[in-house]
Amino acid sequence: MPTTLAERTAGPPVGRTWDDMDAFEAFLDAGGIVEAHDDMPEAYRLEVFRFIELHANSELMGGLTERDWIPKAPGLRLKQIFLAKTQDEIGHAHLLYMVAADMGKKSRPEMLDDLFAGRTRFHNVFHYQAVTWADQIAIAYLVDAAAFASQRAVFQNCSYGPYKRVLKRIVAEEGFHMRHGEEMLMRLAEGSEIQHRMFQEALDRWWMPAVQLFGPDSSDDDPLMRWHIKSQRNETLRHAYVQKYVPLLQGYGFTIPDEGLRHDPDAGWLISDIDWSELRATMRNGGPDSRRRIATAAGSHADTAWVREALEAAA
């Protein structure tokens, strides 16, 4: 008797099994793709679930940040762009929560509850306050570019099939955001002196969080590397980001807020050593704006409870 997909998702694994971790890792090294119903090792299931949950939380928190700027965006076109981007980010969160929920560790409502109670994590860059419109552009371009680079690196060689498939859509949509982002940056850069200065001030606030997003240098036994979730080491991605964005920002006439920044003829642009204690504190939801951000997200979910209740009642 065939089962239904709903029964299968709720039930025990029925797909492929592996004798031990060595066999599983050999499967991954040969380019194998794991599917939701496979009997994957518990350590892999948990680690990949946590990674996707972190990504989902970050998309949701990023979308809510973006939403705050819809009423403040100057002009109808930018308001439309911000509406669309907000919908994209919340949409990404939804896709990711569905994929995460199907791993059987937590339901979607449980993940939201944990996020709003501050029990789970989201990207460091959404723990800071955006003060001016230029801050939001720094987020929409520089910070999104950092997140985009790390997502693209996951997409490249992702061993978990359902995650790889939603990443394809997410990466494509982030590409649109990048183009909007650079155009908005260009308008400030080439605008009035005040606009130019406003972006420089935003860059001074956001450069470090963006560079920190990649995290400290990868350890040699990072399970996410071994299990083909991450395809590149943190420091490789960070270095590539610096090579692209230092000259780009300088080309628009901005100064990188790093006195130790230097150019090496062989290695390229090198930034000062990073003090990782800030990132560690931020990722424990102890960043400058963490509490307000989490409270705002929780409040927004609570404020819309009546919509969900009305839909349930009408169904």
Added chain:
Amino acid sequence: MTRTYEVFLKKAGKDEFRHAGALDASDPEMAVTLAREAYVRRGEGDDLWVVDRSHVLVADPDFVRANEDRPHRHNDGSAIAERRRRVRDAEETNP
């Protein structure tokens, strides 16, 4: 009650329907609306199917595999290729 739905998309005149992902919705009407808003924002498809997850039948992988070992359903053309090679070699030896 909220139910989970699976979303399938197809472009006009191209390929087959493809699984795009899943979503939670309170009823079929919301499911179709949310499917459009979550999966078809930039022309990803012209046709949209939304199926209640509890209506999708899944065959057991062992059941699916039953037809794997049926070499008589294939022909790799090696016998014909072998003859062509023989004829060509013969022509080269006796032009």
